[in-house]
Amino acid sequence: MRRARSAIRASWVNIRWVRLDEARELPLPTITGLILGEIGRLVQEPP
Amino acid sequence: MRGTDKGYTHAVLKPGSERPVEKVDQKYPYLRPRDAATLILVRQRGKIPEVLLGCRDAKHAFMPNRYVFPGGRVDPADARVPVATPLDRFVDERLRKAATAQRARALAVAAVRETFEETGLMLAKPLKGGAPEDDFGEHWHGFLDKGFCARARLPRPDRPCGDAARPATPLQCALLHGAGRGCDGRDPPFERAG
Numbered sequence: 001m002r003r004a005r006s007a008i009r010a011s012w013v014n015i016r017w018v019r020l021d022e023a024r025e026l027p028l029p030t031i032t033g034l035i036l037g038e039i040g041r042l043v044q045e046p047p
Numbered sequence: 048m049r050g051t052d053k054g055y056t057h058a059v060l061k062p063g064s065e066r067p068v069e070k071v072d073q074k075y076p077y078l079r080p081r082d083a084a085t086l087i088l089v090r091q092r093g094k095i096p097e098v099l100l101g102c103r104d105a106k107h108a109f110m111p112n113r114y115v116f117p118g119g120r121v122d123p124a125d126a127r128v129p130v131a132t133p134l135d136r137f138v139d140e141r142l143r144k145a146a147t148a149q150r151a152r153a154l155a156v157a158a159v160r161e162t163f164e165e166t167g168l169m170l171a172k173p174l175k176g177g178a179p180e181d182d183f184g185e186h187w188h189g190f191l192d193k194g195f196c197a198r199a200r201l202p203r204p205d206r207p208c209g210d211a212a213r214p215a216t217p218l219q220c221a222l223l224h225g226a227g228r229g230c231d232g233r234d235p236p237f238e239r240a241g
Contacts, residue, residue: 011103012103013101013102013103014101014102015100015165015166017092017098017100018099018100018114019092019095019096020096020097020098027112027114029113029115032113032116035087035116039096039098040096043096
């Protein structure tokens with residue numbers, strides 16, 4: 001019988017929705033920061 | 048393993064400040080890149096977009112204490128597990144520029160699975176005929192035990208405030224892990240920012 005995982009993976013913490021401007025102030029990998037910038041650009045200038 | 052900054056604490060980290068570990072090539076001489084996928088979820092709250100982020104645990108060798116989008120390694124079963132919807136044609140075309148159809152599917156499905164494992168947000172819908180009898184491994188128990196299968200139809204990257212905003216809304220989130228309830232308009236079971 002399959003057994004479902006009972007909890008969210010513990011190695012990932014503080015999961016939350018973050019405002020785009022606040023997200024840029026967090027410690028981010030470089031690529032994540034670049035993607036956030038691209039999201040901001042797309043929000044302001046939708047394709 | 049390049050870019051890891053094990054040993055640094057959260058307090059001294061700044062955006063974009065990751066740095067290579069010394070002699071990483073000698074320590075991990077045979078590491079090969081592995082396929083991994085991530086899902087960027089954006090929702091619009093008023094005029095301010097929000098993104099779903101989580102902080103990697105301090106014990107991680109790679110990118111500890113960094114806020115990242117949900118995602119992770121592709122599991123072999125990601126290419127085989129039944130999916131409730133096909134991959135979006137636009138996304139498929141983009142992925143197929145660098146991957147086979149099977150690999151593209153596995154990447155998309157892995158992003159959905161990892162998002163569930165890391166955030167509890169399940170992008171899924173019931174599979175016609177019920178869940179398959181085959182066992183696709185531990186990674187898929189959370190989905191298949193509830194009779195749900197991943198939706199490969201992912202948000203389109205060119206519409207962050209359109210399709211990409213929906214997965215976090217009641218209409219798109221099919222099941223909230225743990226609470227065992229269907230779409231009820233509530234946020235996923237984690238702390239909201241702001």
